Amino acid sequence: MxxxxxxxxxxxxxxxxxxxxxxxxxxxxxxxxxxxxxxxxxxxxxxxxxxxxxxxxxxxxxxxxxxxxxxxxxxxxxxxxxxxxxxxxxxxxxxxxxxxxxxxxxxxxxxxxxxxxxxxxxxxxxxxxxxxxxxxxxxxxxxxxxxxxxxxxxxxxxxxxxxxxxxxxxxxxxxxxxxxxxxxxxxxxxxxxxxxxxxxxxxxxxxxxxxxxxxxxxxxxxxxxxxxxxxxxxxxxxxxxxxxHPCIFEYVYFARPDSKVFGRTVYDVRKKMGIELAREKSIDADIVIPVPDSGVAAALGYSQESKIPFELGIIRNHYIGRTFIEPTQTMRELKVRLKLNPIRELIEGKKVIVIDDSIVRGTTSRQIVRILRGAGAKEVHMCISSPPTISPCYYGVDTPNKEDLISARMSVEQICEYIEADSLVYLSLQGLRQSLECGQSDSFCQACFDGKYVV
CATH class of the missing domain: 3.60.20.10 (Aminohydrolase, N-terminal nucleophile (Ntn) domain)
Structure with a gap:
C-alpha cells in the first residue's frame, strides 16, 4: 500500500x-x-x-x-x-x-x-x-x-x-x-x-x-x-x-482480513481479487510474493490461479510506523527500507511477481522494486489487485490531492517506467466487482477508481 x-x-x-x-x-x-x-x-x-x-x-x-x-x-x-x-x-x-x-x-x-x-x-x-x-x-x-x-x-x-x-x-x-x-x-x-x-x-x-x-x-x-x-x-x-453506496476501497485495503464488511468476509474478497487478476493478466514468472500485509490474500489467490509458487519474499517489520506519516520524500523512502526487507535466497535470479493492493503516489512501489532488484531479482513484475486510483476521496479517507495521485497524471506505461518495474498491471474495475460477486445493481462507491462521486 x-x-x-x-x-x-x-x-x-x-x-x-x-x-x-x-x-x-x-x-x-x-x-x-x-x-x-x-x-x-x-x-x-x-x-x-x-x-x-x-x-x-x-x-x-x-x-x-x-x-x-x-x-x-x-x-x-x-x-x-x-x-x-x-x-x-x-x-x-x-x-x-x-x-x-x-x-x-x-x-x-x-x-x-x-x-x-x-x-x-x-x-x-x-x-x-x-x-x-x-x-x-x-x-x-x-x-x-x-x-x-x-x-x-x-x-x-x-x-x-x-x-x-x-x-x-x-x-x-x-x-x-x-x-x-x-x-x-x-x-x-x-x-x-x-x-x-x-x-x-x-x-x-x-x-x-x-x-x-x-x-x-x-x-x-x-x-x-x-x-x-x-x-x-x-x-x-x-x-x-x-x-x-458502501466504500469499495474497504475491501481493497482498509478493513482487516478477518472482518466481515458490508456482508462479505474481507479475506475471501481479497483472495478472489488475486484470482481475477491472474485470469486477466498472465505473466511468465518463477514466484509470486505479496507486499505485506495488505497484499497477502490477493497474492495467494493469484498463485493458486496461475500455479506459480507463492513465497513470503518480503518480510515486514511491524514496529515501524506507516510510511505516509513522514512529511518528506526522503524520509518516506527510508522508512520503506526500514519496514520491508527481502529474503535474498528466495529472490536472487528469479522472475518475481509482486502483488500489492494499490499504488497512490508511487513512492513505495518504486522502493519495493529497487529493494527486490538489490536482492538479485532477474525481473520484477508489479501486479495491483485494484484499478488505478485516479480521484481523491471526500467521504472519510484522507487521500492525497488529485495532482498527487500518480494514476491521475500518468499512463500505466509511464507509471511502470517511474517505479522501474519490468511490467505493471492493474485489476480492472469489472474484475474488482466480479471479485465481490456483484452486478450492475450493486451500487458501491468507487469514486476513487472512476471519479463519479455519490454526494
Missing amino acids: DSFKEECAVVGVYNCQNAAKLAYYSLFSMQHRGQEASGISSSDGKKIKTIKNHGLVTSVFDEENLKKLSGYAAVGHNRYSTAGEDSMLDAQPVFARYDLGEMSVVHNGNLTNAQELRKKLIENGAIFQSFMDTEILIHLIAKSEKKCLQDRIIDAILQVQGAYSLVFLSRSKMFVIRDANGFRPFSLGKIQNDDGSVGYIVASESCAFDLVNAQYVRDVQPGEMLIFEANKPPQSLQIMSPTP
Whole structure:
C-alpha cells in the first residue's frame, strides 16, 4: 500500500460491566484504522468521564486509568486525521455539557458540507475549539429547539451531508447513526454478560467483536438510528431513506482480513481479487510474493490461479510506523527500507511477481522494486489487485490531492517506467466487482477508481 491515510475507528458498548475495558479491547483490534490518537468516554448513569491522548491504544490506556472509566456504557475512538489538525483538541470522543445534561460523541467519516455549516454557526455566535467536523454536530444539537436529545440528534443529522458512523453517549442512553449512503462499515453485536443479561456493541469492523467475545448480529443499516436504553432491547428508527453506496476501497485495503464488511468476509474478497487478476493478466514468472500485509490474500489467490509458487519474499517489520506519516520524500523512502526487507535466497535470479493492493503516489512501489532488484531479482513484475486510483476521496479517507495521485497524471506505461518495474498491471474495475460477486445493481462507491462521486 502506497501513501493512503486511513479513516478512523469507532466503538460503542452498552449494558455491559466494565464497558470501557471492552471498548479498549475493541479499539485495540481496530488500531489499523487510526494511530494518531485514542480516547474513551464512559457513563455510570450519573456522570460521563473521558480519557484521550495522542498515541496508540496501549500507550493511552492502562489498568489505572481504565478503572477511572467506570460504568455500563462507553464510546471509543481511534483517530487518523481526515479533517481537522493534529492537536489534542481534535482527538475524540468530543465531550460537551449543554442544557439537557452531558454528552460524548465519536465519529468516523467526513461531512462534505462542514465548512458551510461551520461558517453559519460562527456567524450566529458559535465558538469552536477544534477543526473537527464532529464539533459541528455538538453545536447543531445544542442549538436545536427540540425537547429531547433523540429528536435533537435527528434534527442535527438531517442538516449534514457526507459520510458518518456516529455514536452519541448521554448519561443514560446511547444513540447510533449511519449515513444514508452507508459509506463506512458499521456493525452491531451482542454480548452475553456473566449475570445472564445481554449487552450490545457497535463497531467500525466486526473484528472488534472477536476479542470481546461478542456475537455479530447485523450491520447498522444506511440511514438507521439505533437507540439503547436500560432494560429495553435496541430501538430502530429509519430516519433517512437508504441509498446504499458502501466504500469499495474497504475491501481493497482498509478493513482487516478477518472482518466481515458490508456482508462479505474481507479475506475471501481479497483472495478472489488475486484470482481475477491472474485470469486477466498472465505473466511468465518463477514466484509470486505479496507486499505485506495488505497484499497477502490477493497474492495467494493469484498463485493458486496461475500455479506459480507463492513465497513470503518480503518480510515486514511491524514496529515501524506507516510510511505516509513522514512529511518528506526522503524520509518516506527510508522508512520503506526500514519496514520491508527481502529474503535474498528466495529472490536472487528469479522472475518475481509482486502483488500489492494499490499504488497512490508511487513512492513505495518504486522502493519495493529497487529493494527486490538489490536482492538479485532477474525481473520484477508489479501486479495491483485494484484499478488505478485516479480521484481523491471526500467521504472519510484522507487521500492525497488529485495532482498527487500518480494514476491521475500518468499512463500505466509511464507509471511502470517511474517505479522501474519490468511490467505493471492493474485489476480492472469489472474484475474488482466480479471479485465481490456483484452486478450492475450493486451500487458501491468507487469514486476513487472512476471519479463519479455519490454526494
